Amino acid sequence: MHFTGQVWRPPFEAQNAILQITSGCMHHKCKFCSLYDGTAFRMSPMSEIEKDLEELRDFHLLTNRIFLTGANPLGLSYNKLVTIGEKIKAYLPHAESIGGFARITDVKSKTQEELCKLRLIGFNGISIGTETGDDRTLAYMNKGYTAADIVEQLHKLDNAGIEYHITYMNGLAGSGNSERHALESAKIFNQAKPLSINIVGLTIFPQSALHKEVLSGIYTPASEVEKLYELKTFIRNLNIHTVINANTVSNTAPFVAELPHNKEGVLEALQGIVDRFDETCLSNYRNSIASL
Ligand code: SF4
Numbered sequence: 001m002h003f004t005g006q007v008w009r010p011p012f013e014a015q016n017a018i019l020q021i022t023s024g025c026m027h028h029k030c031k032f033c034s035l036y037d038g039t040a041f042r043m044s045p046m047s048e049i050e051k052d053l054e055e056l057r058d059f060h061l062l063t064n065r066i067f068l069t070g071a072n073p074l075g076l077s078y079n080k081l082v083t084i085g086e087k088i089k090a091y092l093p094h095a096e097s098i099g100g101f102a103r104i105t106d107v108k109s110k111t112q113e114e115l116c117k118l119r120l121i122g123f124n125g126i127s128i129g130t131e132t133g134d135d136r137t138l139a140y141m142n143k144g145y146t147a148a149d150i151v152e153q154l155h156k157l158d159n160a161g162i163e164y165h166i167t168y169m170n171g172l173a174g175s176g177n178s179e180r181h182a183l184e185s186a187k188i189f190n191q192a193k194p195l196s197i198n199i200v201g202l203t204i205f206p207q208s209a210l211h212k213e214v215l216s217g218i219y220t221p222a223s224e225v226e227k228l229y230e231l232k233t234f235i236r237n238l239n240i241h242t243v244i245n246a247n248t249v250s251n252t253a254p255f256v257a258e259l260p261h262n263k264e265g266v267l268e269a270l271q272g273i274v275d276r277f278d279e280t281c282l283s284n285y286r287n288s289i290a291s292l
Contacts, residue, residue, distance in 0.1 A: 001055055002048050005039030008292075009067050010127050010165065010198065011248060013099065017056050017063040017092075020044050021084055022070030027103060029142040030131075032172065034207035035292070036071055043076060049084065053091035063092060065125075068100030074126060075106040078114040085121035099125045102164075104145040107153040115160035124162055125195065128154075131169040133188025134181045141172065141210075147188045154192040166194045168234060170251075171202035171227040175220040178230035186237035197238075199246035201227060203289050224252055224282030225274055232270050235263060249289055252282050 004023035024041035025033075056063065066088055068074075074081070088095055098121070107128075110118070132138055133147045145153075157164050166189065173181035189197060204211050204221060213219035222230065231253075235244065244257045244266070253273040257266045 001052050002044065003069070004042070005036060007069050008035060008071075008101075009069070012165075012196070012245070013065075013067045013127075016065040016067045016099070017060045017095075018067050018069055019049070019052055019056065019088070020069040021049055021100075022068070022073045022076065025071030026075045027072065027105070027144055029144065031141045031210040031213070032169070032202060032204065032208055034205045037207045041070075043080070046083075046087075050087065050091075053087060057091045061092065062094050064094050065097045065099065066092065066095050068098065071101055072103045072106050073100040074102035074123070075109070078110055078118070081118060081123065082121060085118070085123065089122065096122060097124045098122045099127065102126045102128050104128060104130065104143075104149050104153045107156055108145070108149060110156075112156055112159060115156055115162060119160045119162045125165070126157075126162065127165045127198075128167070130166040130189075131200075132172050132181055132185050134173060134177075134184035137173040137177070137181055137184075147184065150188055151191045154194075158193055163195050165196045165198060166192065167198045167200055169200050169202055170231050170234075171222040173222070175222045175226065178222050178226050179233060182230045182233035183237060186234050190237075190239055193240065194242050196243040196245050198248075199231065199244060199251060200248065200292075201250040201252060201286070203250050203286060203292065205291075223279055224286055225279050228253060228270055228274050228282075232267055235259070235266055235270075238263075248292070250292055252277075252285055 002020050022043050024039040025036045026041050085098060088098060130150055135147050168185055204214060210219060238259055242259050247254045247256050253270055
Protein backbone atom coordinates (compact mmCIF):
# COMPACT_ATOMS: atom_id res chain seq x y z
CA MET A 1 0.00 0.00 0.00
CA HIS A 2 1.13 3.54 -0.71
CA PHE A 3 1.04 5.87 2.29
CA THR A 4 2.66 9.32 2.40
CA GLY A 5 3.48 11.17 5.62
CA GLN A 6 1.27 10.66 8.67
CA VAL A 7 -2.07 8.98 8.08
CA TRP A 8 -4.98 10.20 10.19
CA ARG A 9 -8.43 8.70 10.57
CA PRO A 10 -11.15 9.08 13.21
CA PRO A 11 -11.14 6.36 15.91
CA PHE A 12 -14.53 5.06 14.74
CA GLU A 13 -13.03 4.23 11.31
CA ALA A 14 -10.50 1.83 12.87
CA GLN A 15 -12.18 -1.29 11.49
CA ASN A 16 -12.32 -0.06 7.91
CA ALA A 17 -9.92 -0.42 5.01
CA ILE A 18 -7.88 2.68 4.24
CA LEU A 19 -7.08 3.87 0.73
CA GLN A 20 -4.77 6.77 -0.08
CA ILE A 21 -6.21 8.94 -2.81
CA THR A 22 -4.71 12.19 -1.52
CA SER A 23 -2.02 13.15 0.94
CA GLY A 24 -1.62 16.43 2.78
CA CYS A 25 -4.18 19.23 2.94
CA MET A 26 -5.38 21.50 0.12
CA HIS A 27 -5.93 24.36 2.58
CA HIS A 28 -3.02 24.00 5.01
CA LYS A 29 -3.69 27.39 6.60
CA CYS A 30 -5.49 26.74 9.90
CA LYS A 31 -3.36 28.41 12.58
CA PHE A 32 -3.73 25.69 15.19
CA CYS A 33 -2.98 22.78 12.85
CA SER A 34 0.26 20.84 12.46
CA LEU A 35 -1.31 17.57 11.31
CA TYR A 36 0.15 17.45 7.81
CA ASP A 37 3.30 19.41 8.50
CA GLY A 38 5.88 18.74 5.79
CA THR A 39 3.44 16.89 3.51
CA ALA A 40 2.47 18.85 0.41
CA PHE A 41 -1.01 18.24 -0.99
CA ARG A 42 -1.01 15.63 -3.72
CA MET A 43 -3.59 13.48 -5.46
CA SER A 44 -2.35 9.93 -5.89
CA PRO A 45 -1.92 8.87 -9.52
CA MET A 46 -4.64 6.45 -10.67
CA SER A 47 -1.95 3.80 -11.24
CA GLU A 48 -1.06 3.96 -7.53
CA ILE A 49 -4.72 3.91 -6.46
CA GLU A 50 -5.38 0.86 -8.65
CA LYS A 51 -2.35 -0.99 -7.27
CA ASP A 52 -3.61 -0.38 -3.73
CA LEU A 53 -7.12 -1.50 -4.72
CA GLU A 54 -5.62 -4.74 -6.07
CA GLU A 55 -3.93 -5.29 -2.72
CA LEU A 56 -7.14 -4.52 -0.83
CA ARG A 57 -8.99 -6.97 -3.09
CA ASP A 58 -6.48 -9.66 -2.10
CA PHE A 59 -6.68 -8.99 1.65
CA HIS A 60 -10.00 -7.18 2.31
CA LEU A 61 -12.28 -8.43 -0.44
CA LEU A 62 -15.32 -8.44 1.84
CA THR A 63 -14.76 -4.99 3.32
CA ASN A 64 -17.97 -2.96 3.33
CA ARG A 65 -16.41 0.44 3.90
CA ILE A 66 -13.38 2.32 2.60
CA PHE A 67 -11.89 5.35 4.34
CA LEU A 68 -10.03 7.68 1.99
CA THR A 69 -6.90 9.34 3.34
CA GLY A 70 -5.66 12.91 3.29
CA ALA A 71 -7.03 15.98 5.06
CA ASN A 72 -9.71 16.54 2.45
CA PRO A 73 -9.97 13.91 -0.28
CA LEU A 74 -13.54 15.14 -0.83
CA GLY A 75 -11.95 18.34 -2.14
CA LEU A 76 -11.15 16.55 -5.40
CA SER A 77 -13.40 17.46 -8.29
CA TYR A 78 -16.74 15.72 -8.70
CA ASN A 79 -15.49 13.93 -11.83
CA LYS A 80 -12.39 12.60 -10.07
CA LEU A 81 -14.45 11.39 -7.12
CA VAL A 82 -16.85 9.60 -9.49
CA THR A 83 -13.93 7.87 -11.23
CA ILE A 84 -12.40 6.80 -7.91
CA GLY A 85 -15.78 5.69 -6.51
CA GLU A 86 -16.39 3.54 -9.58
CA LYS A 87 -12.92 1.99 -9.35
CA ILE A 88 -13.55 1.13 -5.69
CA LYS A 89 -16.82 -0.60 -6.67
CA ALA A 90 -15.08 -2.51 -9.47
CA TYR A 91 -12.36 -3.90 -7.18
CA LEU A 92 -14.35 -4.18 -3.94
CA PRO A 93 -17.98 -4.93 -4.80
CA HIS A 94 -18.97 -5.23 -1.11
CA ALA A 95 -17.74 -1.72 -0.27
CA GLU A 96 -21.14 -0.08 0.17
CA SER A 97 -19.82 3.12 1.65
CA ILE A 98 -16.88 5.43 1.14
CA GLY A 99 -15.80 7.93 3.79
CA GLY A 100 -13.01 10.39 4.35
CA PHE A 101 -12.27 13.81 5.78
CA ALA A 102 -13.78 16.86 4.14
CA ARG A 103 -13.75 20.60 4.54
CA ILE A 104 -16.91 22.71 4.39
CA THR A 105 -15.42 24.27 1.24
CA ASP A 106 -15.23 20.81 -0.37
CA VAL A 107 -19.00 20.50 -0.05
CA LYS A 108 -19.45 24.07 -1.26
CA SER A 109 -17.60 23.27 -4.48
CA LYS A 110 -20.17 20.56 -5.38
CA THR A 111 -23.68 21.19 -6.65
CA GLN A 112 -26.67 19.63 -4.93
CA GLU A 113 -27.10 17.30 -7.90
CA GLU A 114 -23.44 16.23 -7.76
CA LEU A 115 -23.73 15.46 -4.05
CA CYS A 116 -26.82 13.32 -4.72
CA LYS A 117 -24.89 11.37 -7.35
CA LEU A 118 -21.89 10.95 -5.03
CA ARG A 119 -24.27 9.49 -2.43
CA LEU A 120 -25.55 6.99 -4.99
CA ILE A 121 -21.96 5.91 -5.73
CA GLY A 122 -21.45 5.30 -2.00
CA PHE A 123 -19.94 8.45 -0.47
CA ASN A 124 -21.34 8.62 3.06
CA GLY A 125 -20.37 9.11 6.70
CA ILE A 126 -17.81 11.80 5.96
CA SER A 127 -15.89 13.57 8.73
CA ILE A 128 -15.82 17.36 8.62
CA GLY A 129 -13.49 19.46 10.76
CA THR A 130 -15.96 22.24 11.45
CA GLU A 131 -14.21 23.11 14.77
CA THR A 132 -16.46 26.06 15.75
CA GLY A 133 -19.61 27.90 14.79
CA ASP A 134 -18.17 31.20 16.03
CA ASP A 135 -17.40 33.51 13.11
CA ARG A 136 -14.71 35.45 14.95
CA THR A 137 -12.83 32.25 15.77
CA LEU A 138 -13.29 30.83 12.26
CA ALA A 139 -11.79 33.99 10.79
CA TYR A 140 -9.00 34.25 13.35
CA MET A 141 -7.94 30.65 12.78
CA ASN A 142 -8.04 30.97 8.95
CA LYS A 143 -10.58 28.17 8.54
CA GLY A 144 -11.68 29.63 5.22
CA TYR A 145 -15.47 29.59 5.71
CA THR A 146 -18.14 31.17 7.87
CA ALA A 147 -20.72 29.84 10.29
CA ALA A 148 -23.42 30.48 7.65
CA ASP A 149 -21.41 28.30 5.24
CA ILE A 150 -21.47 25.47 7.80
CA VAL A 151 -25.27 25.56 8.01
CA GLU A 152 -25.75 25.89 4.26
CA GLN A 153 -23.32 23.15 3.26
CA LEU A 154 -24.47 20.68 5.91
CA HIS A 155 -28.03 21.19 4.68
CA LYS A 156 -26.83 20.27 1.20
CA LEU A 157 -25.43 17.03 2.63
CA ASP A 158 -28.74 16.40 4.44
CA ASN A 159 -30.63 16.90 1.19
CA ALA A 160 -28.30 14.50 -0.61
CA GLY A 161 -28.69 11.88 2.14
CA ILE A 162 -24.97 12.01 2.93
CA GLU A 163 -24.45 11.48 6.67
CA TYR A 164 -21.62 13.27 8.43
CA HIS A 165 -19.62 13.67 11.61
CA ILE A 166 -18.42 17.12 12.67
CA THR A 167 -15.84 18.37 15.16
CA TYR A 168 -15.87 20.90 17.97
CA MET A 169 -12.46 22.17 19.03
CA ASN A 170 -12.67 22.83 22.74
CA GLY A 171 -10.72 25.92 23.78
CA LEU A 172 -10.11 27.20 20.25
CA ALA A 173 -11.29 30.79 20.85
CA GLY A 174 -8.66 31.35 23.54
CA SER A 175 -8.78 32.71 27.05
CA GLY A 176 -11.88 34.73 27.92
CA ASN A 177 -13.75 33.77 24.74
CA SER A 178 -14.93 30.31 25.67
CA GLU A 179 -18.52 31.22 26.47
CA ARG A 180 -18.99 32.88 23.06
CA HIS A 181 -17.32 29.99 21.22
CA ALA A 182 -19.53 27.44 23.01
CA LEU A 183 -22.81 29.34 22.55
CA GLU A 184 -22.22 30.27 18.90
CA SER A 185 -21.14 26.73 18.07
CA ALA A 186 -24.17 25.18 19.77
CA LYS A 187 -26.42 27.62 17.87
CA ILE A 188 -24.89 26.61 14.52
CA PHE A 189 -24.53 22.88 15.20
CA ASN A 190 -28.16 22.75 16.41
CA GLN A 191 -29.15 23.50 12.81
CA ALA A 192 -27.42 20.34 11.52
CA LYS A 193 -27.94 16.58 11.82
CA PRO A 194 -24.50 15.17 12.62
CA LEU A 195 -24.14 11.46 13.35
CA SER A 196 -21.61 12.54 15.94
CA ILE A 197 -19.80 15.59 17.23
CA ASN A 198 -16.17 14.80 17.93
CA ILE A 199 -14.61 16.91 20.65
CA VAL A 200 -10.96 17.75 20.16
CA GLY A 201 -9.23 19.59 23.01
CA LEU A 202 -7.00 22.32 21.59
CA THR A 203 -3.40 21.17 21.96
CA ILE A 204 -0.87 23.64 20.56
CA PHE A 205 2.17 21.97 19.05
CA PRO A 206 5.41 23.89 18.29
CA GLN A 207 5.03 23.41 14.50
CA SER A 208 1.77 25.40 14.39
CA ALA A 209 1.43 29.10 13.55
CA LEU A 210 -0.66 29.46 16.71
CA HIS A 211 2.32 28.43 18.83
CA LYS A 212 4.27 31.45 17.54
CA GLU A 213 1.34 33.69 18.50
CA VAL A 214 1.36 32.22 21.99
CA LEU A 215 5.09 32.90 22.33
CA SER A 216 4.70 36.48 21.14
CA GLY A 217 1.73 37.07 23.46
CA ILE A 218 -0.80 37.66 20.66
CA TYR A 219 -2.92 34.62 21.61
CA THR A 220 -3.57 33.44 25.16
CA PRO A 221 -4.83 29.86 25.37
CA ALA A 222 -7.82 29.09 27.57
CA SER A 223 -6.89 27.29 30.78
CA GLU A 224 -7.85 23.62 31.05
CA VAL A 225 -10.49 24.49 33.67
CA GLU A 226 -11.93 27.14 31.34
CA LYS A 227 -12.05 24.52 28.57
CA LEU A 228 -14.07 22.16 30.78
CA TYR A 229 -16.57 24.90 31.68
CA GLU A 230 -16.75 25.76 27.97
CA LEU A 231 -17.50 22.14 27.11
CA LYS A 232 -20.29 22.12 29.68
CA THR A 233 -21.81 25.25 28.13
CA PHE A 234 -21.55 23.79 24.63
CA ILE A 235 -23.20 20.50 25.59
CA ARG A 236 -25.86 22.16 27.75
CA ASN A 237 -26.93 24.27 24.78
CA LEU A 238 -27.07 21.47 22.22
CA ASN A 239 -30.63 20.37 21.56
CA ILE A 240 -30.14 17.82 18.78
CA HIS A 241 -30.03 14.03 18.84
CA THR A 242 -26.41 13.04 18.30
CA VAL A 243 -23.45 11.25 19.82
CA ILE A 244 -20.63 13.12 21.50
CA ASN A 245 -17.25 11.45 21.08
CA ALA A 246 -14.73 12.98 23.45
CA ASN A 247 -12.51 9.95 23.63
CA THR A 248 -9.14 10.77 22.11
CA VAL A 249 -5.83 11.71 23.69
CA SER A 250 -6.74 15.42 23.41
CA ASN A 251 -9.59 15.10 25.93
CA THR A 252 -8.68 15.67 29.59
CA ALA A 253 -12.06 14.18 30.52
CA PRO A 254 -12.69 11.35 28.05
CA PHE A 255 -16.27 10.17 27.48
CA VAL A 256 -18.77 9.08 24.85
CA ALA A 257 -22.39 10.14 25.31
CA GLU A 258 -25.66 10.11 23.48
CA LEU A 259 -27.63 13.36 23.45
CA PRO A 260 -30.07 14.30 24.75
CA HIS A 261 -30.32 11.06 26.75
CA ASN A 262 -26.97 11.38 28.62
CA LYS A 263 -26.80 15.17 28.81
CA GLU A 264 -27.33 15.64 32.55
CA GLY A 265 -24.98 12.79 33.41
CA VAL A 266 -22.20 14.24 31.26
CA LEU A 267 -22.62 17.72 32.71
CA GLU A 268 -22.38 16.27 36.23
CA ALA A 269 -19.33 14.18 35.32
CA LEU A 270 -17.54 17.20 33.81
CA GLN A 271 -18.27 19.23 36.95
CA GLY A 272 -16.87 16.32 38.96
CA ILE A 273 -13.59 16.56 37.00
CA VAL A 274 -13.38 20.32 37.65
CA ASP A 275 -14.02 19.71 41.36
CA ARG A 276 -11.43 16.95 41.71
CA PHE A 277 -8.55 18.07 39.48
CA ASP A 278 -6.84 21.45 39.61
CA GLU A 279 -5.39 23.45 36.72
CA THR A 280 -1.84 22.22 37.33
CA CYS A 281 -2.86 18.60 37.10
CA LEU A 282 -4.93 19.12 33.94
CA SER A 283 -2.22 21.27 32.29
CA ASN A 284 0.41 18.66 33.07
CA TYR A 285 -1.69 16.16 31.19
CA ARG A 286 -2.10 18.54 28.21
CA ASN A 287 1.64 19.26 28.14
CA SER A 288 2.44 15.56 28.11
CA ILE A 289 0.58 14.98 24.80
CA ALA A 290 3.27 14.31 22.20
CA SER A 291 0.96 13.84 19.24
CA LEU A 292 -2.72 13.64 18.39
S1 SF4 B 1 -7.32 21.72 10.29
FE1 SF4 B 1 -7.80 20.46 8.52
S2 SF4 B 1 -8.23 21.96 6.88
FE2 SF4 B 1 -7.12 23.05 8.48
S3 SF4 B 1 -4.97 22.94 7.87
FE3 SF4 B 1 -5.35 21.22 9.28
S4 SF4 B 1 -5.85 19.51 7.98
FE4 SF4 B 1 -6.05 21.37 6.72
